[in-house]
Amino acid sequence: MNITLKQLTYFKALAEQGNFRRAAEQCHVSQPALSVQIQELERSLGGALVERQTRGLLLTPLGREVLETAQRVLSDIAQLERSAHNRLGLGGALRLGVIPTIAPYLLPEALAALRSADISLDVQITEGKTDRILDLLAEGALDACILALPSERDGLEERALFEDRFLLAGSAGRLESLGPDINPEGLGDSQLLLLEDGHCLTDQALAACGRGRGHARIHMGASSLPTLTRLVEAGFGLTLMPELAAATERAVAPGMGLRRFDGVQPSRRVGLVRRATRQPAPWFDALADTLAQVGSGLVNDARLLCDALAGATAGRNPLPQKEKGAGGTG
Incomplete structure (x- = not known):
């Protein structure tokens, strides 16, 4: 059995449109190409998925079951793609620690700038003294911290923001x-x-x-x-x-x-820190650039x-x- 995401996508479109032509237009393919993929899916599953009638298409019992699975699988794939996109960019949930002598002065404008750059960004703020937020960072409870450099902790990547x-x-x-x-x-x-x-x-x-x-x-x-x-x-x-x-x-x-x-x-030198890893972190650089711009403007x-x-x-x-x-x- 070799079921592909393309086949599930085409079948979901067919079920929603109830018509091969409209489904093909939705998927930006020709009608014969879509029909071939539906036939391949039926062959893999060992049964018909749709019944052709004068007023359109009806899903078979197998078709209804496959549609439910296809919707779930495609939704999960879309979520994975969003997570990957957000991690490479600046989106999703960001858990940020900030020391009290910086938080109330930098964050209002910084958060506004971040939201204007990516409306989907969900920033979760933890305010605390340096030792506390660095401990939370080390435990994985925070993704990054804004504090005065140097952090004097091992295993961290530091980025200076402004003087x-x-x-x-x-x-x-x-x-x-x-x-x-x-x-x-x-x-x-x-x-x-x-x-x-x-x-x-x-x-x-x-x-x-x-x-x-x-x-x-x-x-x-x-x-x-x-x-x-x-x-x-x-x-x-x-x-x-x-x-x-x-x-x-x-x-x-x-x-x-x-x-x-x-x-x-x-x-003092205000900076952004995160746990040092071998994985690239474009989100960290993007966040640092925004914070540096806002902070420099404020000072x-x-x-x-x-x-x-x-x-x-x-x-x-x-x-x-x-x-x-x-x-x-x-």
């Missing part, structure tokens, strides 16, 4: 008291407010400012960037604000000032905002040309 510089955020009075020139390691006795331990942004801020966790003027306890924003706006201290978050946070806290550091800029908007704020305060701290990656574990 996210750090701004100094605080009340207008606190920022004014620092004088005309500021650098991360020259904040003196200023109170530095940071996220609670476990956030990679805390490690990056400490490294940029040259302070250890035991420093008398370090306070780590905020659970989110919005919390830090409200605290520094109220004058409780200073914090390092990623450019990616700057526009969003200042929109809800207009009393928070932002200043750019002079000279070499501290920053560029933040630079324009910071330039405008600097212009409002006698033009201090113009946009620098050099960057310094602060590194970090995500």
